[in-house]
Amino acid sequence: MKLDLLAAMNAERAARRACVLVSDLDSGEQRLVVEAALGEDPLAPLLLAQLRSGKSGMVESGGRRLFLTVQAPPIRLVITGAVHISQAMVPMARQLGLDAVIIDPRTAFATPERFPNVRLVPEWPDEALPRIGLDRYTAFVALTHDPKIDDPGLSAALRSDCFYIGALGSRKTHARRVERLTEAGFTPVDIGRIHAPIGLSIGAVSPAEIALAILAEVVASLRQGDGA
Amino acid sequence: MFANEEDILKQAEKWKHEGREVAIATVVETWGSAPRPVGSHLVIDGEGNFLGSVSGGCVEGAVVTEALEVIDEGSPRMLEFGVADETAWKVGLSCGGRIRVYLEPLD
Numbered sequence: 001m002k003l004d005l006l007a008a009m010n011a012e013r014a015a016r017r018a019c020v021l022v023s024d025l026d027s028g029e030q031r032l033v034v035e036a037a038l039g040e041d042p043l044a045p046l047l048l049a050q051l052r053s054g055k056s057g058m059v060e061s062g063g064r065r066l067f068l069t070v071q072a073p074p075i076r077l078v079i080t081g082a083v084h085i086s087q088a089m090v091p092m093a094r095q096l097g098l099d100a101v102i103i104d105p106r107t108a109f110a111t112p113e114r115f116p117n118v119r120l121v122p123e124w125p126d127e128a129l130p131r132i133g134l135d136r137y138t139a140f141v142a143l144t145h146d147p148k149i150d151d152p153g154l155s156a157a158l159r160s161d162c163f164y165i166g167a168l169g170s171r172k173t174h175a176r177r178v179e180r181l182t183e184a185g186f187t188p189v190d191i192g193r194i195h196a197p198i199g200l201s202i203g204a205v206s207p208a209e210i211a212l213a214i215l216a217e218v219v220a221s222l223r224q225g226d227g228a
Numbered sequence: 229m230f231a232n233e234e235d236i237l238k239q240a241e242k243w244k245h246e247g248r249e250v251a252i253a254t255v256v257e258t259w260g261s262a263p264r265p266v267g268s269h270l271v272i273d274g275e276g277n278f279l280g281s282v283s284g285g286c287v288e289g290a291v292v293t294e295a296l297e298v299i300d301e302g303s304p305r306m307l308e309f310g311v312a313d314e315t316a317w318k319v320g321l322s323c324g325g326r327i328r329v330y331l332e333p334l335d
Contacts, residue, residue: 001252001334003244010238025256025330028304056267058257067256067330069267071234 005032013071016135020047021069052223073137074099075222080125080153081143082109085168089141089211090118096215098139103128105149125153134160139218141198142167151180158190164221166198166214233269236280240271240334249274250334251295255282255327259310262325274299282329283309294331304332 005021009032012019018035022043033041041047043066046059050068059066077093079086082104093100101119104110110122121128129152134140140157141164142150150167157165158181167177174196181191199213200220237252244250253270255262263284270280270288272295282291287309294307310326 001332003241003334006237006241006244006252006334010234010241013234013238023330025306028332055265056254058266067254069254 001030005030008032008034009069009071013073016073016133016137018051018070018072018137020051020071022047023067023069025065025067054223073135076101076132076138077141077218078103078129078132078134078138078153078157079141079143080104080149081145081168082106082111082115082120083143084207085143085210085214087114088206088208089215090115092208092211092215094118096219098215098218101132103132103153104144125149125156129153129156134162136161136163138162139164139221140166141214141218145169145173147177147180151177151184154181154194155184155186158186158193163225164195164218165193166195166217168198168210169196171197233267233280236269236271239279243271243273244334249299251298251331252334253282253291253295253307253329253331256306256330257328258325259327260325262327264327272296272299283327287327287329291329291331298331298333302333302335304330306330 009019009021012034020033021030022033023030033047038044038047043061046061050057050070051072054072056069059068075098077098077100079100080103082102086102090100101121102110102115103121103123103125105122105124107122110120112120134157140153140162142153144150145168154167178191195217199210200216202213204210204213240250240252251272255264255266255268258266264282268282270278270282270291272278272292276292276296278292291307298305307329
């Protein structure tokens with residue numbers, strides 16, 4: 001491998017952008033396809049399918065055996081609400097390889113005792129989110145039920161490329177949320193990005209079951225959706 | 229500890245910038261129960277120092293030996309390891325799987 005190729009791969013990763021290294025194992029030829037160029041590449045369908053799988057792998061194209069080294073940024077899970085459901089969600093997210101961040105300005109909720117070993121940001125979402133950054137490798141989940149906390153988070157998520165946006169609440173709660181977001185200037189298409197009721201429909205009852213339903217929906221969006 | 233494959237590749241770049249010779253080994257195919265998934269890396273320098281893992285310890289020694297040759301010759305090669313494969317290697321995978329490892333110099 002050429003050093004400049006390796007340096008370019010590492011730089012893309014540092015910038016939280018995906019890339020695929022295409023290696024022809026017979027000829028030794030290699031080239032790097034960066035995220036912005038993936039769609040127009042002659043191998044686009046192969047590369048995009050491989051990227052979606054999140055794994056490197058061998059493919060065949062035109063009688064050539066190619067190895068595709070996939071480098072996708074770590075998937076982030078940004079949650080507003082240091083609540084019971086998020087307590088159950090953090091260890092599950094870790095098992096799934098998701099990088100969780102909990103935002104909640106209520107310092108009685110956002111304590112390290114309740115949330116050990118996870119990044120905890122005891123601030124308002126509109127202060128915290130610009131610093132954390134929401135991108136197409138981020139899922140945003142609003143869990144407080146409190147519009148003062150959830151709405152600024154949802155507004156930031158809707159203005160971003162997050163691959164998943166979900167908000168906890170009954171249909172009635174969501175209807176009021178839609179009204180508020182509409183007043184704030186978001187279109188029905190924008191608001192349609194929000195998964196509400198949140199989570200796959202599995203009849204979840206306990207906080208852990210709801211966490212499972214939400215994470216299953218996040219994984220489905222990641223692996224089957226139009227996003228990352 | 230290096231938590232993931234990308235950190236290992238970052239270290240490979242750093243080593244090269246420090247003037248070390250470097251080879252990169254990548255698991256490109258696995259059959260049966262292989263200990264490390266496709267895409268796993270081992271990076272090796274000209275002194276035989278290495279980071280990462282392609283088999284969780286079973287064949288790293290052999291890969292390092294080959295890597296020193298690859299660094300000398302400057303061209304890549306494909307290695308294959310498996311329990312049944314006794315012709316090329318005395319080392320093997322105790323788990324019964326088989327892996328193919330692409331070994332290339334960083335230049």
